[in-house]
Amino acid sequence: MAKILDRFLLFIYSLSIGILSVITILLVTGVVPLRIENSSDERLAFIITVSVAAVLFLLSVRFFYISIRRDRASLPSIDQRTEFGDIQISVETIENLSLKAASRVRGVKDVKTRIKISESGLHITIRALVDGESSIPTLTEEVQRQVHDHIEEITGIPVSFVSVYIANVVQSSTVKSRVE
Structure with missing residues (x-):
């Protein structure tokens, strides 16, 4: 069960990183202009950005732990x-x-x-x-x-x-x- 959950999390993580990379490239190159009209939109953008960053950080910690731990079950x-x-x-x-x-x-x-x-x-x-x-x-x-x-x-x-x-x-x- 844990392996299926880890595979699903890795899929979500990879998809998120890919989408964020595309958005960043589009914003940096100016293809999509960044316009924030008022301070409430700015605050909402800040909350979403921090939330996404926190989730991606937690997923990164999980995958780092998986990569360094020794799995006794892998040796049949x-x-x-x-x-x-x-x-x-x-x-x-x-x-x-x-x-x-x-x-x-x-x-x-x-x-x-x-x-x-x-x-x-x-x-x-x-x-x-x-x-x-x-x-x-x-x-x-x-x-x-x-x-x-x-x-x-x-x-x-x-x-x-x-x-x-x-x-x-x-x-x-x-x-x-x-x-x-």
Whole structure:
């Protein structure tokens, strides 16, 4: 909720600064002449100017605070509570463990992972390139099993499912030379 409010305030702030900039440019260049007829109009203009300046100043202070504070929620992690205290495991750690487990499977060449956290456990998506020498169904089952077992064993976090996407077949880098 706070992020939505901050985005809305930033929108209003940007719009206000833009409008004030255009008005200032028009007044300074003389395109729009500034005419104040009597002292009551002058007082009203003063009150409006001070009010707008105060609101923009408060918005500036808010955005300055947002820019310098450290937001712990920006680093996604999985929190667990044990009898000895709290444990936090970053999503990046789980991604790296998934990469390690999937890379161990023979025939898998280039691996990328994505982790989603849900109520039922982790949803791990593996994107891989294969060598084309092994059966893809057998290879993907092995990747799923390795990643599932490795993550649950190392972290203790339940894995609800592992999805494997085979993106392509890697071309062999060895070139056979021909003798004539």
